[in-house]
Amino acid sequence: MTEDEFDAFYAAAFPRLTGQLFAFTGDRGEAQDVVQEAFVRAWDRRHGLQADGAPEAWVRTVAMRLAVSRWRRARRWLELVRHSAMPETTPGPGPERTALVAALRELPEHQRMAIVLHHLCDLSVEQVASETGAPVGTVKVRLSRGRAALAKQLAVDEAEEPAWREGGRVG
Amino acid sequence: MSDELATALHELAEANQAPPPLPAAEVRTRARRRSRRRRTTVRLGLATSVAGMLATIGLTVHAEEPGRDPRAPAGSATIGTSTSSPRAPGAATGRPPGTEEAVLDLGRHTLTFDGRVMRVDPHPSGTLLSPGRELTVRAKHEVMLLRSDGRAGNRRGAEVPYVVELRTGDRPPVYAGALVPDTRSLGAPGARTGWLGLGIDDARWFYTRIRRGEHVEIVSPAAPATPAPGPDPADGPDPETGTATSRPPA
Numbered sequence: 001m002t003e004d005e006f007d008a009f010y011a012a013a014f015p016r017l018t019g020q021l022f023a024f025t026g027d028r029g030e031a032q033d034v035v036q037e038a039f040v041r042a043w044d045r046r047h048g049l050q051a052d053g054a055p056e057a058w059v060r061t062v063a064m065r066l067a068v069s070r071w072r073r074a075r076r077w078l079e080l081v082r083h084s085a086m087p088e089t090t091p092g093p094g095p096e097r098t099a100l101v102a103a104l105r106e107l108p109e110h111q112r113m114a115i116v117l118h119h120l121c122d123l124s125v126e127q128v129a130s131e132t133g134a135p136v137g138t139v140k141v142r143l144s145r146g147r148a149a150l151a152k153q154l155a156v157d158e159a160e161e162p163a164w165r166e167g168g169r170v171g
Numbered sequence: 172m173s174d175e176l177a178t179a180l181h182e183l184a185e186a187n188q189a190p191p192p193l194p195a196a197e198v199r200t201r202a203r204r205r206s207r208r209r210r211t212t213v214r215l216g217l218a219t220s221v222a223g224m225l226a227t228i229g230l231t232v233h234a235e236e237p238g239r240d241p242r243a244p245a246g247s248a249t250i251g252t253s254t255s256s257p258r259a260p261g262a263a264t265g266r267p268p269g270t271e272e273a274v275l276d277l278g279r280h281t282l283t284f285d286g287r288v289m290r291v292d293p294h295p296s297g298t299l300l301s302p303g304r305e306l307t308v309r310a311k312h313e314v315m316l317l318r319s320d321g322r323a324g325n326r327r328g329a330e331v332p333y334v335v336e337l338r339t340g341d342r343p344p345v346y347a348g349a350l351v352p353d354t355r356s357l358g359a360p361g362a363r364t365g366w367l368g369l370g371i372d373d374a375r376w377f378y379t380r381i382r383r384g385e386h387v388e389i390v391s392p393a394a395p396a397t398p399a400p401g402p403d404p405a406d407g408p409d410p411e412t413g414t415a416t417s418r419p420p421a
Contacts, residue, residue, distance in 0.1 A: 003195075007195035007196070010191060010198060014191040015190055018188055018189040019185055019189075022187040024181050025179055028187055032189050032192055039198050040198055043198060043199050044202055050218065072309070100180070100181065116180065119173060119176045119177040119180050120181060147176065149280065159198060
């Protein structure tokens with residue numbers, strides 16, 4: 001991958017990846033940071049990425065792992081500061097407070113990642129399993145539970161007009 | 172797959188797309204800078220590890236061979252190991268006077284000092300140069316008049332430069348000095364005196380570096396019939412008889 005090719009890839013993929021990472025993190029600044037960092041790391045591996053044929057997937061995976069790592073660090077730090085355990089899920093800070101974002105924030109980390117990869121990034125269940133390192137059955141369970149939790153949250157927040165209704169089928 | 176959820180997520184993602192905060196060139200620059208830093212760190216780590224290993228090896232070797240002169244080159248390392256006694260390692264400069272620093276190997280005709288191996292033409296007299304004996308530098312003469320005895324037919328003597336006077340206790344001296352053409356006229360320095368002939372450069376170096384009070388250890392027996400391989404024996408005084416007197420340096 002030449003410099004020009006990398007620049008073109010960066011310009012085209014960065015906004016798209018930032019949007020996907022926003023759905024995952026709930027924070028646009030955080031999404032930009034992790035995507036930026038993933039692209040810096042991608043430059044060193046540009047030849048291998050081109051050979052793999054899926055550079056955007058690689059950058060997205062790295063960015064998501066970075067986001068997870070940052071969440072965990074932040075949670076540990078907050079636990080230390082507050083001297084108390086954090087809630088099970090970690091809502092990321094951000095100006096966007098849409099119902100869907102708020103509901104996504106309530107999801108456990110694994111469920112949120114599965115939902116975003118499968119329903120937003122259009123990865124199959126097998127691909128999600130490959131990316132997350134979890135068995136296919138586990139991914140299916142996570143997707144099902146995640147959708148159920150989202151439906152419940154959105155039903156509570158937007159009882160009159162929910163953003164979507166659970167009724168789809170994984171696969 | 173839930174189309175509604177997918178649609179909602181796509182809309183959410185599209186609404187929150189953000190342009191790159193940095194140009195691509197800056198991303199590449201950051202990556203290169205980070206790579207350089209990583210390589211530098213690796214090099215520093217390797218250099219530190221190697222230095223540590225060398226220091227450990229050096230300490231281990233010296234701890235295992237306390238009698239070995241740490242400054243002696245590998246080729247001469249075996250010269251003094253068989254009979255030499257343990258001695259404290261010292262630096263080329265700043266070594267305390269009185270420490271044993273030089274090794275005279277009569278069998279090999281070498282004088283090793285401060286890492287330098289010098290060819291020497293030894294003319295032992297009696298037991299003055301016996302293996303195991305230790306000589307002490309008593310005096311240094313920039314020029315010394317060595318006078319032969321009557322039997323050698325030369326009462327004039329010869330001026331020998333860079334002479335180091337070595338003694339063991341109250342025993343007669345052993346002189347280490349340069350073999351110059353003038354010494355051809357010299358018959359012998361004396362029956363009770365030992366003589367170590369050195370090349371002019373070696374003699375000058377030895378005279379300059381050795382200090383009064385330092386020691387020369389004698390190892391291995393002398394090879395009586397072996398001619399000296401270094402300086403031309405014909406240039407040196409005949410060790411049969413003679414007396415030596417010194418005069419102040421010129």
